[in-house]
Amino acid sequence: MAVVAPPVRAAKNAGLKPCATQVEEPLASPAKVSASPFRRALSETRQFTRPLELACAMLRRRRMRKLLTTSLLCLSAAGCGGSPDAPTTLDICDGFAPWETSAFVLPYAVNSAYFVSQGNCSPVQSDGGHRGVKKFGYDFDMPIGTPVLAARGGVVLQVEESHFDGQIAFTGLDNYVVITHDDGTADLYGHMTHDGVVVSIGDVVAAGQLIAYSGNTGNTANNPHLHFSVQTCDPVSRGTANCPTLPVTFRNADPNPTGLQVGRVYQAHPY
Numbered sequence: 001m002a003v004v005a006p007p008v009r010a011a012k013n014a015g016l017k018p019c020a021t022q023v024e025e026p027l028a029s030p031a032k033v034s035a036s037p038f039r040r041a042l043s044e045t046r047q048f049t050r051p052l053e054l055a056c057a058m059l060r061r062r063r064m065r066k067l068l069t070t071s072l073l074c075l076s077a078a079g080c081g082g083s084p085d086a087p088t089t090l091d092i093c094d095g096f097a098p099w100e101t102s103a104f105v106l107p108y109a110v111n112s113a114y115f116v117s118q119g120n121c122s123p124v125q126s127d128g129g130h131r132g133v134k135k136f137g138y139d140f141d142m143p144i145g146t147p148v149l150a151a152r153g154g155v156v157l158q159v160e161e162s163h164f165d166g167q168i169a170f171t172g173l174d175n176y177v178v179i180t181h182d183d184g185t186a187d188l189y190g191h192m193t194h195d196g197v198v199v200s201i202g203d204v205v206a207a208g209q210l211i212a213y214s215g216n217t218g219n220t221a222n223n224p225h226l227h228f229s230v231q232t233c234d235p236v237s238r239g240t241a242n243c244p245t246l247p248v249t250f251r252n253a254d255p256n257p258t259g260l261q262v263g264r265v266y267q268a269h270p271y
């Protein structure tokens with residue numbers, strides 16, 4: 001689809017980047033690699049005369065060689081070891097509330113099921129993903145036009161629906177809804193379809209209420225999906241970087257004590 005020139009509001013949205021394809025925050029430096037333990041193991045090998053000690057020294061030497069190889073690889077590739085299911089230690093994703101009593105339900109219709117393509121601390125491909133302040137965000141792959149329901153009741157604070165599906169951009173151009181709560185947190189629903197929001201600013205919505213239809217606008221990597229994240233404040237007015245995501249579980253999904261897992265399909269159970 002042809003890319004339409006971004007409206008003025010796109011500039012306003014520059015701070016809203018629900019699904020970055022690059023790591024926005026500098027990665028913590030990999031553990032400093034020192035060859036000295038390896039050299040020590042080598043020198044120990046030369047000193048030992050008894051077979052058992054020699055065998056142990058050689059084992060240590062092999063372990064050090066493996067450690068060095070792994071560490072050097074990490075130095076050359078951001079997100080090393082970060083398969084979608086195995087977050088690295090660069091981000092820590094914990095602090096989840098008990099899922100059985102979670103305030104949240106899955107943001108789609110009961111009995112429907114969708115694939116989680118990004119989740120807690122997951123990189124996307126090899127170049128980032130939901131990391132840093134966005135590390136607790138979820139992406140649910142779903143066709144354009146899928147009903148999006150409020151995951152938690154609240155008040156609609158932000159609405160944007162002017163952009164067009166296929167109008168892909170790293171920053172801005174997202175259609176979205178932000179719903180706030182009394183505790184000051186805000187839920188961000190991203191990438192809605194053009195004119196796909198059915199609520200207005202100021203509306204009070206209940207959990208499970210239809211709020212929008214999903215789409216493929218903004219930073220989606222041209223993969224239609226719903227981005228959902230709970231933020232410490234409104235990311236539209238305050239900026240994503242100032243409103244880090246919070247860990248979230250869902251009470252009507254399969255057991256999810258540490259949130260939803262990337263690569264799994266989750267059906268919305270009745271609640």
Ligand SMILES: [Zn+2]
Nearest residue numbers: 018019139227
């Ligand atoms: Zn996302």
